[in-house]
Amino acid sequence: MAKQSTVQAPLTPAVLHILLALSTGGRHGYGIMKQVQADSQGRVRMGPGTLYGSLARMMEAGLIRESGKRVDPEMDDERRIYYELTSAGRAALVAELRRYRSVVAVAEGRLAHGH
Amino acid sequence: MATEGTVRRWRAWYSRLLRLYPRPFRERFGEGMEQTFRDLCREHGNGGRGLFALALRVFCETLAGIVKERAMQLSQMGRTVLRVALGALAALMVPLVASQVVEGWNWPPEAFLRVYVLFFLTGMLFALVSRRMAVWQYKAGVGVALAAGFALGWSNMVHVAGTGNLANLWYYSVLAVGAGGALLSRLKARGLSRTLFVMAALLVLISVLVPSGAPPDMARRMAIGHGVNAGLFIAAGFLFRRAALAEPNRAPSQ
Numbered sequence: 365m366a367k368q369s370t371v372q373a374p375l376t377p378a379v380l381h382i383l384l385a386l387s388t389g390g391r392h393g394y395g396i397m398k399q400v401q402a403d404s405q406g407r408v409r410m411g412p413g414t415l416y417g418s419l420a421r422m423m424e425a426g427l428i429r430e431s432g433k434r435v436d437p438e439m440d441d442e443r444r445i446y447y448e449l450t451s452a453g454r455a456a457l458v459a460e461l462r463r464y465r466s467v468v469a470v471a472e473g474r475l476a477h478g479h
Numbered sequence: 480m481a482t483e484g485t486v487r488r489w490r491a492w493y494s495r496l497l498r499l500y501p502r503p504f505r506e507r508f509g510e511g512m513e514q515t516f517r518d519l520c521r522e523h524g525n526g527g528r529g530l531f532a533l534a535l536r537v538f539c540e541t542l543a544g545i546v547k548e549r550a551m552q553l554s555q556m557g558r559t560v561l562r563v564a565l566g567a568l569a570a571l572m573v574p575l576v577a578s579q580v581v582e583g584w585n586w587p588p589e590a591f592l593r594v595y596v597l598f599f600l601t602g603m604l605f606a607l608v609s610r611r612m613a614v615w616q617y618k619a620g621v622g623v624a625l626a627a628g629f630a631l632g633w634s635n636m637v638h639v640a641g642t643g644n645l646a647n648l649w650y651y652s653v654l655a656v657g658a659g660g661a662l663l664s665r666l667k668a669r670g671l672s673r674t675l676f677v678m679a680a681l682l683v684l685i686s687v688l689v690p691s692g693a694p695p696d697m698a699r700r701m702a703i704g705h706g707v708n709a710g711l712f713i714a715a716g717f718l719f720r721r722a723a724l725a726e727p728n729r730a731p732s733q
Contacts, residue, residue: 365732389526389650392511392514392520393511393512393515394514394515396516397519409712411537411539411540411541411544412512412515412516412519412538412540412541412544413536413537413540413542413543413545413547414510414540415515415582416508416511416544417544417547417548419508420504420507420508420548430687439518441622442514444511445510445511445514458665
């Protein structure tokens with residue numbers, strides 16, 4: 365049984381970026397890295413230490429799971445371990461985005477009123 | 480541009496660096512990390528760039544990850560030790576309270592200390608061994624086997640001290656077989672299952688062949704106790720067998 369308490373809201377930037385990268389389907393480690401880089405327009409460059417440390421914590425928290433080994437047709441014929449979101453991971457992403465929206469709404473309201 | 484030999488050399492160094500991770504982490508993610516490093520090297524090589532800057536950045540970042548994982552492992556171990564120490568203290572309350580209310584129960588202080596150490600060691604064994612597989616059958620098997628082993632060792636120690644019959648020391652061979660089997664099987668569920676069945680058979684054999692030297696009433700109670708113990712060993716053996724079937728292709732996790 366996964367422990368739900370290891371990764372809690374608010375999510376760390378690394379966890380949020382990985383959840384976002386996996387929101388469109390399963391990816392392997394390098395694929396996640398490239399997607400994070402693309403999603404952040406090159407501002408976030410995650411190394412293997414941060415990536416796999418975060419993956420470990422997220423797996424323990426039940427946010428993601430391994431979806432087996434397979435070949436990436438866009439790369440070579442080597443089989444890579446893929447990771448995918450669980451329903452808990454998707455729910456955590458939705459909740460985090462909702463939290464961001466409410467923070468942005470508060471901030472915009474304050475700025476509009478000149479406080 | 481990096482040559483094939485340079486790439487191979489950096490990959491070999493990276494592989495060595497990954498050995499510094501805690502073993503469970505390395506077993507689970509080492510292969511993926513090596514693959515990712517290879518992919519990064521390939522990407523840089525295709526871009527016509529040298530690998531030194533990339534390797535330096537990735538090595539430093541990975542080293543920081545290793546320090547973090549090691550620190551977390553130490554902190555987890557500290558929490559486990561504290562929990563087990565408190566659990567052993569709670570368990571010690573049973574003989575402590577009993578010594579106050581049961582007639583003739585007069586343990587010296589060092590006996591309580593010995594019992595506390597035994598409780599603590601058994602608890603630590605459970606905490607360390609049971610985390611090797613995630614399935615509940617494995618954890619339950621470890622718990623039942625340790626409880627039965629503790630009961631056998633404890634009751635036998637009390638009996639030898641009470642009767643002076645050294646033939647009862649034969650019962651410790653059951654525990655020795657258990658320890659040997661656990662080491663040989665490297666705590667894998669299938670091997671532990673066989674070990675527990677052998678322990679049960681050996682316990683029954685010894686209780687039939689070795690004279691207890693006790694009066695008939697006590698000998699009957701001992702036979703029942705050994706029967707219960709053998710039953711617990713068999714139950715633990717079946718739990719380990721179920722654990723092996725539940726996770727046949729997965730290496731022990733933590």
